[in-house]
Amino acid sequence: MVTMTEAVPAVPAVPAQPAPRPLPARVAVPMAVAAGLTQLLAFPRYDLWWLAPVSVALLAAAVHRRRARTGAVLGLVAGLVFFGPLLEWTNLHTGSLPWVLLFVAESLFIALLGAAAAYASPLVDRHRWTWPLLTGVLWVGQEAARDRLPFGGFPWGRLAFSQGDSPALRFAAVGGAPLVTFVVAVVGGLLVTAAWRRWGAPTMLLAAGAVALAAVGLLVPVGGGDGQQPVRVAVIQGNVPRLGLDFNAQRRAVLENHVTGTVELAGRVTAGQAQQPDIVIWPENSSDVDPFLDPQAAAAISRAADSIKAPILIGAVLRGPGENQVRNAGVVWLPGQGPDESRMYIKQHPVPFAEYIPLRKVARMVSKQVDRVRSDFVAGDTPGVLDMGAATIGDVICFEVAYDGIVRETVTGGAGILAVQTNNATFDESEARQQLAMVRLRAVEHGRDALMASTVGVSAFVDPDGSVHQETGFNTPGVLLTEMTPRATRTLATQLGYWPEMVLSGFAVAALVAAAVIRRRRPGSPQGSVDAAPSAAGAPTTSTAEAR
Numbered sequence: 001m002v003t004m005t006e007a008v009p010a011v012p013a014v015p016a017q018p019a020p021r022p023l024p025a026r027v028a029v030p031m032a033v034a035a036g037l038t039q040l041l042a043f044p045r046y047d048l049w050w051l052a053p054v055s056v057a058l059l060a061a062a063v064h065r066r067r068a069r070t071g072a073v074l075g076l077v078a079g080l081v082f083f084g085p086l087l088e089w090t091n092l093h094t095g096s097l098p099w100v101l102l103f104v105a106e107s108l109f110i111a112l113l114g115a116a117a118a119y120a121s122p123l124v125d126r127h128r129w130t131w132p133l134l135t136g137v138l139w140v141g142q143e144a145a146r147d148r149l150p151f152g153g154f155p156w157g158r159l160a161f162s163q164g165d166s167p168a169l170r171f172a173a174v175g176g177a178p179l180v181t182f183v184v185a186v187v188g189g190l191l192v193t194a195a196w197r198r199w200g201a202p203t204m205l206l207a208a209g210a211v212a213l214a215a216v217g218l219l220v221p222v223g224g225g226d227g228q229q230p231v232r233v234a235v236i237q238g239n240v241p242r243l244g245l246d247f248n249a250q251r252r253a254v255l256e257n258h259v260t261g262t263v264e265l266a267g268r269v270t271a272g273q274a275q276q277p278d279i280v281i282w283p284e285n286s287s288d289v290d291p292f293l294d295p296q297a298a299a300a301i302s303r304a305a306d307s308i309k310a311p312i313l314i315g316a317v318l319r320g321p322g323e324n325q326v327r328n329a330g331v332v333w334l335p336g337q338g339p340d341e342s343r344m345y346i347k348q349h350p351v352p353f354a355e356y357i358p359l360r361k362v363a364r365m366v367s368k369q370v371d372r373v374r375s376d377f378v379a380g381d382t383p384g385v386l387d388m389g390a391a392t393i394g395d396v397i398c399f400e401v402a403y404d405g406i407v408r409e410t411v412t413g414g415a416g417i418l419a420v421q422t423n424n425a426t427f428d429e430s431e432a433r434q435q436l437a438m439v440r441l442r443a444v445e446h447g448r449d450a451l452m453a454s455t456v457g458v459s460a461f462v463d464p465d466g467s468v469h470q471e472t473g474f475n476t477p478g479v480l481l482t483e484m485t486p487r488a489t490r491t492l493a494t495q496l497g498y499w500p501e502m503v504l505s506g507f508a509v510a511a512l513v514a515a516a517v518i519r520r521r522r523p524g525s526p527q528g529s530v531d532a533a534p535s536a537a538g539a540p541t542t543s544t545a546e547a548r
Helices: 025-042 051-063 068-086 096-119 121-126 130-146 167-195 203-219 247-270 295-308 360-366 368-372 398-402 404-412 429-446 492-496 499-521
Strands: 231-237 279-281 312-319 325-334 338-346 385-387 392-397 417-422 449-454 460-462 478-484
Touching: 025 051, 025 068, 051 068, 051 096, 051 130, 051 167, 068 096, 096 121, 096 130, 096 499, 121 130, 121 499, 130 167, 130 499, 167 404, 167 429, 167 492, 167 499, 231 247, 231 449, 247 295, 247 478, 295 312, 295 325, 295 338, 312 392, 312 417, 325 385, 325 392, 338 385, 392 398, 392 404, 398 404, 398 417, 398 429, 404 417, 404 429, 404 492, 417 429, 429 449, 429 460, 429 492, 449 478, 460 478, 492 499
Parallel strands: 231 279, 279 312, 392 417, 417 449
Antiparallel strands: 231 478, 312 325, 325 338, 385 392, 449 460
16 A cells, blocks of 8 residues: 655745844944044044044943954053043153053953953843943943052052033032942943944934933032131242252252242231142142251242242152151141141052052063162051131042042041142143143032142132132133032932942942853853844844954
């Protein structure tokens, strides 16, 4: 018997959809370069703050769906383009090698950011709404690491420090610099999400989200609230005989410049041409002759204090405590009495490879320039909270203004006014203006009147809303005088302290863990993408070699 078998029609095979690809390398590399360039233009001296989120968006798009190591390379490219010119002032008097080592080291953190963003791409592809938030927390996490590593970190070039004229600056009063960085990066994430071709998220809605963030920034209250009795504060910018590393070769001339500026102000007060100050601030390095060991230096400073009839916060380099050791100090000098050693601040964060040399023997193998630092600066261990009679000053010295905790501790310790003593004679005006941008953020962050006193400029007063007035020129003497209001109230940012940064960095770690889980479950594509159809993502399909 013959069994007839009914024929079953064949089901046509569904062709496998290729995994979505990243942007072509010929596009991604120029985008990484553009990311670094636009970030540079957001900072002083260019001050095109609105380019900061554009920079974030360009880098996010360039690394999306790439392997982590390729994302790291693109991040490194962006970092080199940004940090090289931003930190160019470090090579003016020390040669190129220290500058190159510094900006390459800083760029490695942007490389790490690029690798993390690339690795987290599957999370974005699965949950498209996460891209702005992911971008924000990864930027905060990157800056948190860079602010601490290595040798205590170097927080220069944080996104938050580019936002002096932006509505985003107001977020500093809520969550400090980390929250400002987060907001700027979220706006960048919104931009890249809206611009990514043929994504399902409505572009107009995402653009509205960016506008809404800016509007919220304008509504955040800033200012110190009710203050105490205003005090008159004078800043003396004495200038130096010449710029450069050897500016203090004529230390007595630098000291005499600041004495002369103070005595001249006293003469104007006597003549009725200026009001009597309650407090006088001199900059860092205004007395590199140790006045505790040199009677002539002490007599010159006393002459200035006696003539102005007000306490002077001087910037002094003090010998000791050990052999070949010095301290960078702010010392309160009283008229008719001299220095009050109980009112003295020692800089807590000396700059590695500039004020002290870690691993000196190894460093000397890299560059003989380390021998210029003959004596290592010793760090202090207490915040710069100085009672100057009319007001309590929160003193931070030079680069310390970039470190969140050092500034915050002066406010929680009772400081009613922030004073940044700095010496910009070894650098240039771009460095001074980058530093002034940090002072602006700190004023908003803590709701305090603030000032920057520089040997050569830029010196200025800053209000609690971040506005700047009586800004001096560079490489010129100057005397500033204004009323400042001490305040005791604390902003939410001051009260929260490190919590915003810790929470946002924690979310960054959680996002990377979530991406790892997705990658483990969906190991199919080289990029670990979870999107099935390239048309849903809109990125062009390229060869694997080009995509990577």
